[in-house]
Amino acid sequence: MSEREALVRLTGIVKRYGTFTANDQIDVAVRAGTVHAIVGENGAGKSTLMKVLAGDVRADEGTIEVDGQPQNFRSPRDAQRVGIGIVHQHFLLADALRVWENVVLADEPGTPWRLDSATARQRVARLAEDNNFQIDIDAPLHDLGVGDRQRVEILKVLYREARVIILDEPTAVLVPSEAAALFRSIRALTARGAAVIFISHKLDEVLAFADEITVIRGGRVVGYTTPAETSPRQLAALMVEVDMPIVAPRDIPVGDDVVLETRGLTVGTAGERPLLDEVSLRVHSGEIVGIAGVEGNGQSELLAALLGRVDYAGSVVVGGRTIDDLGTKDRRDLGMGYIPEDRHRDGLVLDFSLAENAALGYQQRAPLRRGWWFSRASATRVARDIITRFDVRGGGPTATAASLSGGNQQKFIIGRELGSHPTVLVAAHPTRGVDIGAQSAVWAELVSARDAGLGTLLVSADLDELLALSDRLLVMYGGRVVAELDPRHVTATQIGEHMTGTHGR
Amino acid sequence: MMRRILVTAAGPIVSILLALGVTALFLTAGGYSASSAFEVMWNYGIEPASLVSSLNNAVPLYLAAVAGAFAVRMGLFNIGVDGQYRMAALAGAVAAASLPFPLAIRLPLTLLISCVIGAIWALIPALLKIYRGVNEVITSILLNAIATTIIAVLLSHVFRSGGGQNTGTRIIDQGGLMPDLVDLGLGNQTSISAFVIVALVVGILYYLVIDRSVFGYSLRVAARSPEAAESAGISVNRKIVQAMLISGAIAGLVGLPHILSVAGRFDGTLPGDLMFTGLAATLLGRQHPIGMALGAFVLAFVERSAQVLGLVQLPTEVGQVFLAVVLLSSAVGYWLTERADQRIALWQAVKRRIPTAAREGVTR
Numbered sequence: 001m002s003e004r005e006a007l008v009r010l011t012g013i014v015k016r017y018g019t020f021t022a023n024d025q026i027d028v029a030v031r032a033g034t035v036h037a038i039v040g041e042n043g044a045g046k047s048t049l050m051k052v053l054a055g056d057v058r059a060d061e062g063t064i065e066v067d068g069q070p071q072n073f074r075s076p077r078d079a080q081r082v083g084i085g086i087v088h089q090h091f092l093l094a095d096a097l098r099v100w101e102n103v104v105l106a107d108e109p110g111t112p113w114r115l116d117s118a119t120a121r122q123r124v125a126r127l128a129e130d131n132n133f134q135i136d137i138d139a140p141l142h143d144l145g146v147g148d149r150q151r152v153e154i155l156k157v158l159y160r161e162a163r164v165i166i167l168d169e170p171t172a173v174l175v176p177s178e179a180a181a182l183f184r185s186i187r188a189l190t191a192r193g194a195a196v197i198f199i200s201h202k203l204d205e206v207l208a209f210a211d212e213i214t215v216i217r218g219g220r221v222v223g224y225t226t227p228a229e230t231s232p233r234q235l236a237a238l239m240v241e242v243d244m245p246i247v248a249p250r251d252i253p254v255g256d257d258v259v260l261e262t263r264g265l266t267v268g269t270a271g272e273r274p275l276l277d278e279v280s281l282r283v284h285s286g287e288i289v290g291i292a293g294v295e296g297n298g299q300s301e302l303l304a305a306l307l308g309r310v311d312y313a314g315s316v317v318v319g320g321r322t323i324d325d326l327g328t329k330d331r332r333d334l335g336m337g338y339i340p341e342d343r344h345r346d347g348l349v350l351d352f353s354l355a356e357n358a359a360l361g362y363q364q365r366a367p368l369r370r371g372w373w374f375s376r377a378s379a380t381r382v383a384r385d386i387i388t389r390f391d392v393r394g395g396g397p398t399a400t401a402a403s404l405s406g407g408n409q410q411k412f413i414i415g416r417e418l419g420s421h422p423t424v425l426v427a428a429h430p431t432r433g434v435d436i437g438a439q440s441a442v443w444a445e446l447v448s449a450r451d452a453g454l455g456t457l458l459v460s461a462d463l464d465e466l467l468a469l470s471d472r473l474l475v476m477y478g479g480r481v482v483a484e485l486d487p488r489h490v491t492a493t494q495i496g497e498h499m500t501g502t503h504g505r
Numbered sequence: 506m507m508r509r510i511l512v513t514a515a516g517p518i519v520s521i522l523l524a525l526g527v528t529a530l531f532l533t534a535g536g537y538s539a540s541s542a543f544e545v546m547w548n549y550g551i552e553p554a555s556l557v558s559s560l561n562n563a564v565p566l567y568l569a570a571v572a573g574a575f576a577v578r579m580g581l582f583n584i585g586v587d588g589q590y591r592m593a594a595l596a597g598a599v600a601a602a603s604l605p606f607p608l609a610i611r612l613p614l615t616l617l618i619s620c621v622i623g624a625i626w627a628l629i630p631a632l633l634k635i636y637r638g639v640n641e642v643i644t645s646i647l648l649n650a651i652a653t654t655i656i657a658v659l660l661s662h663v664f665r666s667g668g669g670q671n672t673g674t675r676i677i678d679q680g681g682l683m684p685d686l687v688d689l690g691l692g693n694q695t696s697i698s699a700f701v702i703v704a705l706v707v708g709i710l711y712y713l714v715i716d717r718s719v720f721g722y723s724l725r726v727a728a729r730s731p732e733a734a735e736s737a738g739i740s741v742n743r744k745i746v747q748a749m750l751i752s753g754a755i756a757g758l759v760g761l762p763h764i765l766s767v768a769g770r771f772d773g774t775l776p777g778d779l780m781f782t783g784l785a786a787t788l789l790g791r792q793h794p795i796g797m798a799l800g801a802f803v804l805a806f807v808e809r810s811a812q813v814l815g816l817v818q819l820p821t822e823v824g825q826v827f828l829a830v831v832l833l834s835s836a837v838g839y840w841l842t843e844r845a846d847q848r849i850a851l852w853q854a855v856k857r858r859i860p861t862a863a864r865e866g867v868t869r
Contacts (some may be wrong), residue, residue, distance in 0.1 A: 309735055329738030338736060346732035352725075361728065361737035363719050374722045 006065070006165050007032040007151065007195045008053070008084075008408040013062035015048050022048040023059070024219040028203030030164070032214075035186065037210035039203065039239055042169075045219040046199050047089070050166050054086040054199075066164070079173045081492065087153045089169045089433060090344060095142040100381045102141055103155045127158055132187045147295035148180055153184075158189075165189065166197045169433055180293060183209050203232045203239075215239055215425040230468060236436060254471055255285030257319075259455035260306075260424045264314035268479075276301040276312070277479035283455040288446065290470030290487065291459040294499050298479035299459045300341060301427070306426050306457070307331060307338060319423055332361050337422030339413055339430050341459075343406070345411045350402040353393075356395030357401050358383035362420055386415035391441060405435035414442055418449050425449070425456040431465060443469060463495060475499055515842040516835070517789045517800060523837070524830035531826050532819075542819050543768055550810030557695045563805035564704045565590075565762045565776075567798055569783020571711050572756035574792040576641075578715055579748030580728035583632075585645025586756040587780040588652030593619035594760025595656055598674045598771030599664050601681035601764070608680050615681065615765070616703070617752065624750045626652065631749035635742040640793045641749070660771070673772030683765040698766040704798075707755060712794040714751075724748060759783065770812020782808070804828060838855040 006029040015023040027423070030036040051057045053064060055073030064071045066082045068350050073079045076086075103124045110116030135144075141152065150170065157165055161295050165186075171179040186196050186209075200206050205478050207227040214224035215238045223238045227256045245393060260283040268274030276298040281290045293299055305312040308328045315324050318334055338361065340347040348357050356495045359368045359379045367378040383397035390411045394404040401409060414430055430446065431439040446469060450456060460466050466473055467487045475483040475498040483498040529539035549555055569586050576583035583589075597619035604611045630644040667676040688696035715721040727734040728745040734741050759779050768774050782804055790797030791802070811824030 307736065327738070327740065328735060331742070332738040340736055346730070346736040349726055349730045349733050351729060356722070359722065359732060363722050363726075364738065369719050372718050372720070374717060374719045376717075 005031045007067060008197075009065040009068075010049070010053065011063045011065070013049060013052055013059045013064075013501070015052055015057065015059050016308065021219050023052065026062070026216070026219075027219055028193045028214050028221070030197055032163070032193050032195050033190050034211040035190060035198055035209060037198045037200060037206040037213045038216060039200060039206055039213060039235065040216035044216045044239075046216055047168060049216070050086060050168060050197065050199065053164075054166060055080070055238055056086075080160055080162070083161065084166070085157030085160055086155055086166040087150070087168060087170060091149045091153050093141050093149060093152060095140075096269035097141055098137070099135060099139055099141060099144070099152055099155075100137040102152055103127070103137075103159050105156075107160060123473070124159065130183065131155075131188070132419075133185070142340075145296035145300060154185075162194070164195045164197065166199070168199045171199070171200065171202060178369055179205065179242050181217050203235050207232060207235070242320065246377075248450070250447075250471070252286060254287040255453060255455075256283050258282050258317070259285050259319055260426075260457060262314065262316040263305070263317070264304075264307055265302065265316065266313040267305050267310055273479070275479050276305060278314070279476075279479075279481055280314075281457075281474060281481060285455050286453045288396070288450050288458050288469050289455045290466040290473040291457065291476055292463065292466050292473055292495055292499055293476035295461060295498075297476045298417045299476060301339075301479070302476070303341065303426060303428055303459060307336070329364060333364055335421070335423035337417035337420060337425040337427075339417050339425070339427040341428040343409050343413055346411060348401040351400055352401055353383075354387070354395065354404075355379040355383040355397040357412065358386060358397070358416055360404055360416070362416075382416075382419070386412055386419055390415035390445070407438040410434050411438055411442065414445060418445055418454075422454065425454055426459075427456055428459045429461060430458070431460075431462065512842050512846045513791060513793065513796065515845070516791065517796065519833050519841060520789065520834040520837070521803065523834040524827045527830040528823055528827045534824065535820065537819055540816060542817075543741020544822065545813055545817055545819070546810040546823075548814035550806055554695055555809050556617050557689060557697055558760050559802060559805040561762065561766070562809065563798075563801040564698070565759050566783045566786050566801035566805055567704045568707060568755060568759045569761075569779050570786035570790060570797040570801055571707055571794070572752050572759065573780075573784050573787040574711065574790075574797060575715075575752040575755060576748055577787065578721075578728060579724050579744060579794055581745065581748060581752075582642050583627065583630075583645060583749065583752045584642050584780075585627060585630055585648050586752070586759065586783065588645065588649035589623040589753045589756035590759035590779060591656055591775065591777075592626050592652050593623040593757030594672070594775055595659060595664070595771045596622040597657045597757075597761050598677065598764045602675040602677045602770065604681070606851075608684070611681050612765075616761065619757040620754040620760055621757070623755070624753040627749045627756065628746065631746045635745055646729075659779065661824060662680050663678045673770045675769075676770050677765070681765070681768060683762070698762060700762040700766060701759065705756070708794045708798060711755075720747075738758075752837075756780075782828060785787070785832045787833060790845070804831070808833065 008030045010026060010028045011024050013026040014021065026049055028036070028038070028049070029351060038046050038049070052059045055076040055078050058073070064073065066084070071078070071082060073183065093405070094105065100121050104120045108115045109119045109123065121137065128137055129134055134156065135148055141149070144152070150285070161447055170182060190196055198206070207230070210227060213225050213227065213230070213235070215225070215235065225235070261281070263280050265276060265279040266274050266471050267276035279298070281289065291299060291302070301310065304310040306316060308323070308326060308331050316324050317323065318331070318336065323334065324329055326334070330468060344350065349360065355376065356379060359374070359382070362368050363374065368375055368382070381399045381408060386392060387396065392404070392408050392412045392415065394408045401412070404412065410430070410433070417425060428444070431442050434442065443465070446456060458466065458469060470487045473485040473487045473490065473495070474481045475485065475495060477499060485495065485498070522691050529543070532539040532542050532788070550559070569590070572586050573583055597615050600616040600618045601611065604614055607616065626648065629648060630641040633639045634641045660672055664674045665672060667673070683699050685696040686699040686701055715724070721736070723739045724744050726737065727739050727741045731741045734744070760775055763775050764771055783801070786797050786800035786804055789800030806828050808824050811821050811827070814823055815821045
């Protein structure tokens with residue numbers, strides 16, 4: 001590739017945090033009109049590199065060139081000015097504002113004294129339409145699911161006319177059809193001369209979608225390739241020294257007793273289309289029941305209803321006992337383990353130590369509860385057990401949850417929920433945003449818990465995960481369970497049809 | 506660990522030094538000698554009578570500080586301590602004067618009644634917050650004003666004893682007053698009130714409940730991450746109500762040292778600034794049970810020693826200036842020490858890593 005073609009060129013980027021070198025002499029060149037994937041394990045330094053490029057952090061060494069001009073970003077604003085936009089993995093949106101307000105925020109049309117809302121709305125509406133984003137731009141953000149939130153983030157970047165668009169694990173929250181739509185709109189952008197930098201763990205996606213691939217491991221560039229020259233296995237081998245996770249077929253049969261049952265579970269406001277519509281399902285002991293579906297088709301409501309966090313009609317039965325009258329606390333005490341959708345929002349308290357986080361959800365039970373008292377010693381012991389057993393890296397029981405990387409935070413949560421010997425586990429996206437090594441560890445834990453007789457309801461946007469783990473696969477669409485499939489004899493196309501409501505049409 | 510303590514202590518010390526500096530500037534600008542003013546204050550402040558008085562005066566400040574801290578730990582700002590303690594003090598004064606029991610029963614009952622009234626007054630903003638979404642700061646400020654009116658009405662029409670200029674409740678007899686803990690006998694007014702014990706008990710309870718109990722744990726989770734709390738089975742709304750009830754109950758004790766040890770009845774002499782000075786102690790002590798005690802004592806000491814300035818033709822407002830600067834500089838002090846702490850932590854980490862790295866290099 002010639003010097004002239006590179007729209008963005010990073011040369012010799014070094015970034016240290018204390019004594020830890022997150023980026024060690026990284027060179028990357030991204031050409032206009034291409035999609036450049038950067039792949040690597042959690043903690044490989046991808047996010048740091050992107051933060052350097054987006055002006056969030058300053059590199060200790062190295063240069064950034066855009067269009068051949070050396071740049072010195074003092075703030076994200078400087079990076080935006082030369083056309084670099086980033087869509088973060090964890091969204092940065094104002095819940096209280098509407099979609100269009102979030103998009104124009106800080107770059108509002110109008111005078112400094114007056115927001116020209118008509119123009120702003122119109123521009124955002126046009127932008128959404130041009131890019132085929134089906135989103136209600138007047139909806140308040142707190143009503144939106146994860147998929148829609150991401151669309152808002154992308155709209156924000158597009159609104160600022162970014163020429164270099166960084167997507168930090170954009171498909172982590174999307175289902176295949178949504179991802180395909182995302183890729184189509186990204187292609188439309190590259191056709192107009194933009195460069196897209198795409199960070200992902202999903203190798204098949206990278207291979208299908210990227211033009212060029214840079215592999216990072218331990219803060220260094222360890223490989224550069226193109227999809228034509230490589231395969232998923234080669235790429236995975238380059239990224240980590242483990243194979244792609246494979247789940248062996250089960251040899252312990254599913255139990256007979258029903259550990260979790262819902263009967264006609266319905267959530268919604270009277271007079272409107274229910275968000276969760278008459279969902280009846282059963283989870284047996286030693287069984288993993290997968291829930292597939294496009295984000296926002298009732299999965300969040302199902303989770304909330306099971307946990308007793310929303311009002312619902314119908315009933316929930318755990319181990320033969322109807323628990324509709326019980327609050328969240330009593331349900332957790334009955335042994336309902338919960339791996340939440342969003343680990344930062346409701347899985348951890350980020351500025352608490354791991355010891356204190358180990359008690360989260362179990363604070364009402366021995367050994368953490370001793371009469372009135374909270375046993376710090378037990379909390380530390382539990383945290384240490386989780387850290388050892390689940391290979392949580394980044395600190396001991398006194399380290400804060402915030403100091404761990406996303407994958408390790410997730411491993412910690414899973415360790416906490418499985419370590420408490422739940423009678424039923426409600427798991428949402430257990431491997432979202434974690435690397436292959438952690439993913440296979442999490443899968444192995446879920447499988448061994450299953451073999452030990454744990455019934456699991458697994459909600460996931462990752463079809464590979466659902467197909468690998470589920471004994472039965474339910475598909476949700478429009479708040480209903482529309483299909484029950486056998487994961488051993490189903491194709492991605494079939495699931496896709498059910499998920500998009502196009503089956504049998 | 507040692508560093509942690511030093512860092513925690515450094516913040517308040519920085520703010521106190523800043524306050525001294527600004528007070529000195531204020532005095533110098535007014536044409537007074539700052540050093541002689543401080544000297545006079547110090548000499549007066551360390552007289553036994555002054556120290557005893559500072560200790561006694563620190564008690565209500567400490568109680569107000571703990572009341573505020575309880576709410577802060579739940580992420581609430583109980584600016585209604587003011588109304589809560591005045592309402593509770595009136596109830597306590599009436600109870601102490603009219604309950605027909607001996608001291609051993611009457612005194613605990615008086616404290617209990619004051620706690621209950623304070624808690625009820627604090628419950629209103631809590632309920633409005635969870636059912637109507639109204640910010641507790643606004644409602645409790647309004648409730649302070651309402652308390653003023655209610656007290657005025659009750660005092661002039663219901664609980665008033667005597668006539669004319671005499672606006673106060675009935676004088677409490679010896680069987681209802683808080684006894685002295687110890688009289689040092691070093692001259693005039695050197696008896697320490699038994700309210701020091703009350704403050705001590707409240708401080709210990711505060712520590713146990715917040716730091717060591719399951720309830721305190723739930724409270725801190727609910728304050729930092731309401732979503733995580735709900736998923737963990739902790740009802741955030743319930744925690745808001747509980748935190749406000751406890752905060753209000755402790756606030757209910759704030760006015761009693763004056764009623765039961767100084768005035769002997771509820772009248773116009775009840776200080777009205779106990780909450781603000783108490784909140785300064787909350788900030789200064791960083792909601793730490795011992796830190797707040799030290800903060801309360803320092804503030805009471807400054808207030809007491811500033812009184813002498815009038816005698817030597819110096820402005821007694823020095824005490825207020827000092828207090829105001831302490832409040833303002835609390836935040837700055839923490840910011841500075843936190844930054845310094847991070848630097849030190851980084852430096853130590855580097856120091857630890859280098860020998861390790863060197864060893865690894867050798868073994869390889």
